[in-house]
Amino acid sequence: MDTILQVSNLGKTYLGAGRTLTVLSGISFSVEAGTTLAVVGPSGSGKTTLLGLCAGLDRSSSGSVELNHILLDALSEDERARVRNLYVGFIFQNFQLLNTLTALENVMVPLELRGEKNIRARALDLLGQVGLSARVHHYPAQLSGGEQQRVSLARAFSTSPKILFADEPTGNLDAETSEMVTGLLFDLNRRAGTTLVIVTHNRELAERTDRIIGLKGGVIISDTPGGAAS
Amino acid sequence: MAWRDSRRNRSRLALFISSIILGIAALVATFSFSYNLQRDVNDQAKTMVGADLVVEASGAVSPQIQPLLDSVGRDRSKERSFASMIYFVRSKSTRLIQVRALEGNYPYYGSLETTPAAAARTFRTGRYALVDKTLMLQYGAKVGDSVRIGTLGFAISGTLNKAPGRNEISLTVAPPVYIPLRYLAESGLLQKGSRVSTQYYYKMDSLTSAEQVLTAIEPRLQKAGLEYETVETRKKRTGRSFDDFSQFLTLIGFIALLLGSIGVASAIHIYIREKIGPIAILRCLGVKAWQAFVIYLIQILGIGLVGSVAGAALGTLIQQLLPLVLKDFLPFQATVSLSWKAVFQGVLLGLTISMLFALLPLVSVRKISPLNTLRLSYEATSMLGDPLKWLLYILLLSSILAFSGWQMHSLTKALVFTGSVLLALGLLAAAARTMMWLTRKFFPFSWNYLLRQGFANLYRPNNQTVVLIITIGLGVAFIGTLYFVQDMLISRLSVTASGNQANMILFDIQSSQVDGLAGLTQKSGLPVLQKVPIVTMRIEEINGKKAGYGQREKGDSVPNRAFESELRVTYRDSLSATEKIISGRLHGPVRSPADTVFISMEEGYARRLHVKTGDRIVFNVQGLLLPTVIGSLRQVSWRQVGTNFRVTFPGGVLESAPQFYVLITRVESSEESARFQQSVIARFPNVSIIDMRLVLSVLDDILSKIGFVIRFMAGFSIVTGLVVLIASVLISKYQRMQESVLLRTLGASRRQILAINALEYFFLGSLAAATGLLLAIGASWALAKYSFDSPLSVSVIPVIILFLSIVLVTMTIGLLNSREVLSQTPLEILRKEV
């Protein structure tokens, strides 16, 4: 099997006023293409920091991250943006839609940034798959939290990414909506065969993945198969 | 508490308030300017008039009044002035001047400023002339040189730097030259029909005031059609003429203040929205609604005061510049000093207006409930139904009304002004929305995502797009309108400088000289374009009513000034190419003395006199009463140099009256002009010549100077708009950062984000500039059609330049401020809390 994400001896230190704060140290793991992975841990344990490093949103202090066989640490800010655009999808706790664009336009943004043409049909199809065919021309402000997260799901899958990062995707949603969004996430993921990395402290959600990595105080304390592991 | 709360936001609040600084500065500058002006006029009125009483006759003085004129005052001087040509012997050049033949000790106050100083007195002792300094410069003349005026030679005894009470501009076409009055008769310049005016200058003895004397003789002066002036009337008149101007500047400054205040209101609206959370928490902690309101009120008041004081300081500085620009228009020395009254008024006005605007969004603070800690919905709390808001709107309108009423001394004008401001703002807002809608609808956004995103950014929540388009747009509209109108006036005038239009006017030609002069013109290879006889007369009676205040009855519609001015009239039996009959018909020549004399009158003049065809007018033709009936009204296009007349007579009436001729020709070059003028003066020394090209360049100069002042003030509204833009860019910085970080996360390159930002400002600048320009074109068109009666042709290049500069400035401001936005690392996106 192909390794899509290779993290080796990763560390991150923040230089605060006078003293240094080590948030992550000695993190190593690899993720095979097409699998699902959950990163769990208490608040402040470094989950978001790790995700940011894996997705090339931040630079590490030590170690390396290889995404789709590309060494991220060596790339410039713009080159990393290009890598993200080509291979990575994102889902955020707070949805992160552009509120000046309609649902449809939001879904089209990553493809537009690539300069692709004739993307409307694909975006409409994805919005249909998340059950928002009737709301394509609505602005984020006109949508509920669950609906906004579904738009962001459609956006994440619009570029057919190789790997999808989700940071607390249901953190801002009520239980019922969480259930529905999670269902859609795993559904779309299975159909597209995308690699999925979820950061969550929701046990139930974590149990639906192949593998669960436990994080505490910036180090890996456990690495166990999840409920979906065969 | 208020101070503590403002700690983190002080700089941001200061930024909001900075939008009003320029408006206040403009107001303080004009206030100070006009207060200083008033003081200068009061201080200098005496030296401006130069005497206690001046009586002016614009023509021959009737023998009945002469004894009176010769008996008033303790000392008197007499001056006869008229246009004539001067000939500089050494440089062999000629030029139109205003001859002032003076007798007596005038001026009694102030002096003729001359170089050498003694020349002001000594020129009266012999055949000497004082020549205006611009002429001396222009012709390289020196004291001691000879000049010829009429048939007489004079030695230049000094350079005239300044004469009492005359402003510079009116003298540029015909600069003054003083000579002693006793040589006038010999010069051969005073021939029948010459347009000579006579000034009688009086100095009273210390016991009688000019006002007392005037009260006694006023009715007789009026009856004789003489004009008169005392130091007091001069104060009023000068004050009034500058009142209009400073009123105009004040209103422009006021509009800048209004624009700034709208910016403040809009910024505070956004500020309060962001503050809902903290305010709701305060409310949870037991702070009462009105207390929360007062906390923010004090913050804004404090910073408003700082802004106003800063504006006043800036205004006081700017005030130093106005007299420099305006000095050519001022018939006196303008002084500059700090006017506390102006500063106080400016600060008070700025504070009032901006606070009223700021209160509009601020009153919503009272409606924020502790519940807002759980739910941020603001829409539900901001209600138009708030009676306090309505009160504020009413207060605002009445303070605009009060201010304009105070400035214009008239409720009607104030209502019109307030109405127009509302209308203009409404129009701008509507135009702004329409432009945005049209752009959204018809712009080919499908071409490019970056374009679409840039445009969509204008609609981000809490955007100030419409406010920005209004503030910048109004500034552009101002400047555009001024420019177009000025351009129209100049191009209208300069039609004369091109094609086969006449550009030289010869006047004061005697009947006996007219054929000889026409022959000389043709011999010089120049065309005689027109050769028109002119008879001067005065209106004696209109429909049986005579001049005089005593006889004015209630409901009497004939304005008194109709009788005051001297009319120059011609006679002919056909229309000129620029005329059209719009009512009645042209009657042929009068055959017998018993026939009715049907005259033709220019329609605008008829409107001013409140007369129509069929009305009876009696003219006084140099003592002879001549009854006539208005036979027709003519429309005259004044757009060509030529002889246009308010009144024309038919042939057969005026042929034997005292008259002079005007001859019009066209010269092709300055050399030709100079050569022709010399040969005319050599043979006909009493004839005066105006080269229209010279007049045009003078007018051009005047217009551009006035235009500069107005543009300077209008610039305030544009800059205010830009300050509002800066504030708005900074306010929305956080939002912009989020947007660009998200795009970066989704894989946008730096270049793409920069392009989106640049496009956003490009759209904003274009919309504002286009809205402003459209309004400017509309306004200029209306002005052209209804005020100047002339078609508007907008030249494309200045429009493009104005448009591009606004767009460029907008983009520069926007992009300078978004550098920080662009340099955010994408990681921020994960840290953002809701």
Ligand SMILES: Nc1ncnc2c1ncn2[C@@H]1O[C@H](COP(=O)(O)OP(=O)(O)O)[C@@H](O)[C@H]1O
């Ligand atoms: N820019 C920063 N500077 C200093 N410390 C930071 C910064 N960002 C995050 N941290 C610290 O890193 C630690 C891990 O944060 P984070 O990765 O967000 O944890 P989690 O997502 O697991 O809750 C926290 O203690 C946080 O305070």
Ligand SMILES: [Mg+2]
């Ligand atoms: Mg986190």
